[in-house]
Amino acid sequence: MPPMHYFAMTPHTGVRLAEAGFGLIFLAGIWLAAAQIPKPRFATALTIIAGIALALAGLLLEIATRWGHFG
Numbered sequence: 848m849p850p851m852h853y854f855a856m857t858p859h860t861g862v863r864l865a866e867a868g869f870g871l872i873f874l875a876g877i878w879l880a881a882a883q884i885p886k887p888r889f890a891t892a893l894t895i896i897a898g899i900a901l902a903l904a905g906l907l908l909e910i911a912t913r914w915g916h917f918g
Contacts, residue, residue, distance in 0.1 A: 861915015868907035875900040 875897040882893035911917040 856915045858916045861911040861917035864907045864911035864915055865917045868904040868911065871900045871904035871907070875904065 878893045878897035878900070881887060882890045882897070884890075887893065908917075
């Protein structure tokens with residue numbers, strides 16, 4: 848198993864990753880709300896995009912917390 852210092856990043860980079868993660872959560876919330884409008888054209892697509900955005904946000908926040916010393 849490689850030493851964990853290979854994945855080290857600066858605290859500033861960790862904060863930037865966390866900001867990107869929180870931004871994705873914000874956009875996912877908007878997309879989920881838009882998918883609930885009666886008879887939207889792309890309700891399924893909006894829900895899928897929101898789910899992917901939430902998954903990516905979780906990954907970015909995990910990386911920022913683990914190796915970026917965020918939080």
